[in-house]
Amino acid sequence: MDAESLLHVYFPDTAPKRPAMASILRYGPEGATPRIVVVLKRYGLRQTFFIPRWCVETYPDAVDLILQEVTRSPIMGTCTRRTTN
Numbered sequence: 001m002d003a004e005s006l007l008h009v010y011f012p013d014t015a016p017k018r019p020a021m022a023s024i025l026r027y028g029p030e031g032a033t034p035r036i037v038v039v040l041k042r043y044g045l046r047q048t049f050f051i052p053r054w055c056v057e058t059y060p061d062a063v064d065l066i067l068q069e070v071t072r073s074p075i076m077g078t079c080t081r082r083t084t085n
Contacts, residue, residue, distance in 0.1 A: 003055050029062040040070040
C-alpha cells in the first residue's frame with residue numbers, strides 16, 4: 001500500500017497540483033485495501049503488509065483495518081531514505 005508515492009517521487013514539485021492522478025493512485029488504501037482485507041478474512045488468511053511511513057500517517061483507517069483484521073503481527077518499524085534530484 002504505497003498510494004500516491006510514485007507521484008511524489010516523479011513529480012516532487014507539482015504533485016499537489018495533480019489531483020486527478022493522485023485520486024487514481026489513492027484507490028489502493030481507500031478502495032482496494034478494504035476489499036483485499038475482506039477476501040483475506042473470508043479465507044482465514046493472515047498477511048504481512050509493508051507500508052511506507054507516510055502512508056501510515058496519511059491513511060490511518062486503512063492501516064487500522066489491516067492491523068485489526070489480517071496482519072500476522074502488528075510490528076512496525078521505520079526506515080527513511082533521502083532522495084536527491
